[in-house]
Amino acid sequence: MKRIVMCNQAADLDSIVCCTALAVSLDATPFIPIPRKELHLRREAEWLLDQCGIMPSYLAFPGELEISDADSIILVDHNALSPEYKALAPKVTEVIDHHKDECRLAAAKTIVSTGSCATLVGNRLLNTSSKLSPAMARLLLGAILIDTRCLAQRHPTTELDRQVAAQLAEISGCDIKALYNQLWNLKSDLSVFTPAELLRKDYKEIASGGVKVGFCAIYGALEGISGDLASEAENFRRSHQLDHLVLMSAYYKEDVLYKELALVPDCSWNKKAINCLNDKKSGLEPKCIIGGMQVYTQKNTDYSRKQILPFIKEMLV
Numbered sequence: 326m327k328r329i330v331m332c333n334q335a336a337d338l339d340s341i342v343c344c345t346a347l348a349v350s351l352d353a354t355p356f357i358p359i360p361r362k363e364l365h366l367r368r369e370a371e372w373l374l375d376q377c378g379i380m381p382s383y384l385a386f387p388g389e390l391e392i393s394d395a396d397s398i399i400l401v402d403h404n405a406l407s408p409e410y411k412a413l414a415p416k417v418t419e420v421i422d423h424h425k426d427e428c429r430l431a432a433a434k435t436i437v438s439t440g441s442c443a444t445l446v447g448n449r450l451l452n453t454s455s456k457l458s459p460a461m462a463r464l465l466l467g468a469i470l471i472d473t474r475c476l477a478q479r480h481p482t483t484e485l486d487r488q489v490a491a492q493l494a495e496i497s498g499c500d501i502k503a504l505y506n507q508l509w510n511l512k513s514d515l516s517v518f519t520p521a522e523l524l525r526k527d528y529k530e531i532a533s534g535g536v537k538v539g540f541c542a543i544y545g546a547l548e549g550i551s552g553d554l555a556s557e558a559e560n561f562r563r564s565h566q567l568d569h570l571v572l573m574s575a576y577y578k579e580d581v582l583y584k585e586l587a588l589v590p591d592c593s594w595n596k597k598a599i600n601c602l603n604d605k606k607s608g609l610e611p612k613c614i615i616g617g618m619q620v621y622t623q624k625n626t627d628y629s630r631k632q633i634l635p636f637i638k639e640m641l642v
C-alpha cells in the first residue's frame with residue numbers, strides 16, 4: 326500500500342515536521358508541495374531536520390513522485406486540498422490539523438485548535454507508537470516551540486500544547502529554551518534573503534468568487550527589509566496571477582510582539598478588505614508608506630494568517 330502524508334502549501338516548520346514525523350511512524354512518504362530548491366528558504370526547518378537525522382532526500386517534492394498513484398493520503402496542518410490537488414480528494418483517508426475546519430472530505434478527522442499541529446501529531450504518536458525516538462520527539466518539540474513562542478502563557482498556546490511539549494522534552498532530553506532560541510534565530514534572520522525570497526518563504530493562496538488572493542507571512546518589520554519590497558511584491562503578485570496580495574509581518578522588539586499588514590496593488594478593494602478585517606477586530610491602523618505601499622499596524626496581535634485568511638475568504642464569497 327502506497328501511503329503519502331501531505332504537508333500544507335506554505336510548508337512552514339510545523340507542517341514539514343508533522344509530515345515528516347507521521348511519515349516516519351507510518352512508513353509512508355512525506356510530500357512537501359513546494360519546489361525542492363525552496364527548502365533552503367526555511368532555514369530553521371533545514372537545521373532541525375538535520376539535527377534529527379532526516380536527510381532532505383527522505384522528503385518528496387513535486388515532480389518526484391506520482392502522487393495520483395497513492396492508495397491513501399493523510400493531510401497534516403491543513404484540512405482542505407489546495408486547488409492543484411483537488412482531484413486527490415477521494416484518496417484522502419485522514420486529516421490532522423489545527424486550522425479552522427473547512428474540511429468537506431470523507432476522511433477521519435482530528436481537527437483541534439491547538440497552537441501547533443505538531444502537538445496533535447505528537448499526541449497521536451505518544452499514544453500509539455510504543456517508542457517515540459528522541460530524534461522524532463525533538464523534531465516535534467521544535468515545531469511546537471516555534472508555533473507557541475516557547476509555550477508563552479497566552480494565545481495561541483493551549484494546555485494540550487504544554488502537556489505534549491513536556492513529554493517530548495523528556496523523551497528527547499532537550500533544553501526547551503535553547504532549542505527555541507536556536508530555531509527562532511534561524512527563522513528571524515532575514516538578512517540572508519532577498520525581498521523576492523522573503524515573499525516565497527511562507528506563502529498561501531486562496532481562490533473564491535473568481536478572485537485569487539495570496540498571503541505572504543514575513544518574520545520581520547516590513548520597513549527593515551532592504552531592497553524594493555513594494556515592487557517585488559507587485560512582481561510576485563503578477564507572476565502568481567493574483568488579484569490581490571496580502572503581506573503579513575510579525576516581529577519582536579524588546580520582547581514585545583508587533584504585527585503589520587499591507588496590500589498590493591493599491592486599489593479600492595483594499596479599503597473594503599481593511600474595513601472587513603477591522604469589523605472582525607483586527608485593529609488595523611495606517612502606519613507608514615513603503616514605496617507607495619500603505620503599511621498598517623495590526624493592533625490585535627492574536628490574529629495571524631490562520632484568522633486573517635478565512636476572514637478574507639468569507640468576504641470573497
Ligand SMILES: [Mn+2]
Nearest residue numbers: 339340402442
Ligand atoms: Mn500549523
